Amino acid sequence: xxxVSQDPRHKITKRGQNVTFxxxxxxxxxxxxxxxxxxxxxxxxxTYFQNEAQLEKSRLLSDRxxxxxxxxxxxxxEIQRTEQGDSAMYLCASxxxxxxxxxxxxxxxxxxxxx
Amino acid sequence: xQKVTQAQTEISVVxxxxxxxxxxxxxxxxxxxxxxxxxxxxxxxxxxxRRNSFDEQNEISGRYSWNFQKSTSSFNFxxxxxxxxxxxxxxxxxxxxxxxxxxLIFGQGTELSVKP
Numbered sequence: 519x520x521x522v523s524q525d526p527r528h529k530i531t532k533r534g535q536n537v538t539f540x541x542x543x544x545x546x547x548x549x550x551x552x553x554x555x556x557x558x559x560x561x562x563x564x565t566y567f568q569n570e571a572q573l574e575k576s577r578l579l580s581d582r583x584x585x586x587x588x589x590x591x592x593x594x595x596e597i598q599r600t601e602q603g604d605s606a607m608y609l610c611a612s613x614x615x616x617x618x619x620x621x622x623x624x625x626x627x628x629x630x631x632x633x
Numbered sequence: 634x635q636k637v638t639q640a641q642t643e644i645s646v647v648x649x650x651x652x653x654x655x656x657x658x659x660x661x662x663x664x665x666x667x668x669x670x671x672x673x674x675x676x677x678x679x680x681x682x683r684r685n686s687f688d689e690q691n692e693i694s695g696r697y698s699w700n701f702q703k704s705t706s707s708f709n710f711x712x713x714x715x716x717x718x719x720x721x722x723x724x725x726x727x728x729x730x731x732x733x734x735x736x737l738i739f740g741q742g743t744e745l746s747v748k749p
Contacts, residue, residue: 521677549735560637560724560739561678574736607676613735619666619685619728620735624678 520544522625524610530631531600538596539628543612550593551622552585553609554578561609567593568615600632635660637727639740646715647748654710654743656725662686664730667701667708668737672722684708686730715747 523542531537543550549568553561564583565575569590579585582600587593597604607627613620636659646652658667669681682692684701692699696713712719722744726737 551736553737558642558741560726560741561737562739563736566736609678611678615735619668619683619730621668621680621683622735622737623680624670626675626677629676 522610522612522623524608524625524628526628527626528629528631530633532633533602534599536596536598537600537630538594539608539610539630541593541595541610541612541625543592543610544623547612547614547623548590549613549615549620549622550587551611551613552593552595553611555607555609555627556605564595597630600630602632605630605632635662635727635729635738637725637738637740639723639725639743641743642741643744643746645746645748648717649714650747651711651713652715652745652747654712654723654725654745656708656710656740658706658708658725658727660727660729662729662731666728666730668726668728669699669708669710670724670726672724672742674721678724681710712745715745717747717749720745720747 525540551566552564555561567587582598609627611622611624613622638657665686667684670678698711700709722742724742725740
């Protein structure tokens with residue numbers, strides 16, 4: 519079974535442009551999470567899905583951010599009108615819901631640099 | 634408040650030394666889960682261990698061991714006879730059970746450097 523896959527690994531964009539990241543979870547995992555990690559910090563939760571339903575969003579997720587998980591499979595995270603403060607590593611994780619401290623498995627992340 | 638504190642930002646040891654990474658957490662929940670993850674330079678977080686709040690038994694896995702003490706709200710991680718391959722950033726994380734979504738609250742991480 520393959521792990522969590524994220525694409526692209528690196529993205530460089532100019533301020534004001536839109537970017538989209540993709541995450542492919544471990545097959546049969548019904549939960550998918552997005553986190554953001556800045557240099558020297560731990561990951562911060564952004565949002566999560568159970569199947570195709572987006573069940574929780576952090577207040578960190580401004581209106582410029584949108585995430586989808588059509589058909590409960592892969593997920594996309596879009597950032598519109600990027601700002602320099604959006605520069606970070608965006609991590610995706612997936613888990614199988616057991617209701618008891620699900621173990622989340624992470625992808626290698628997408629590093630975004632906004633110039 | 635729910636919070637995880639890893640006070641040690643960086644630790645440097647020489648190979649074969651033992652090293653302990655500290656983790657202190659805050660939560661008002663009686664049921665919660667604690668995790669440790671390793672983040673090597675490649676960037677992918679690797680799961681190491683999960684502990685629930687009702688199981689205070691220490692755990693050993695090879696050179697790794699974990700000490701969970703509810704009385705001090707700590708979940709410390711010890712690497713015995715460290716190796717260069719242990720060099721990475723280590724994160725402690727909390728998942729309160731009331732948080733049905735399962736989101737993890739991470740500490741700031743401890744960067745461990747093991748020198749040959």
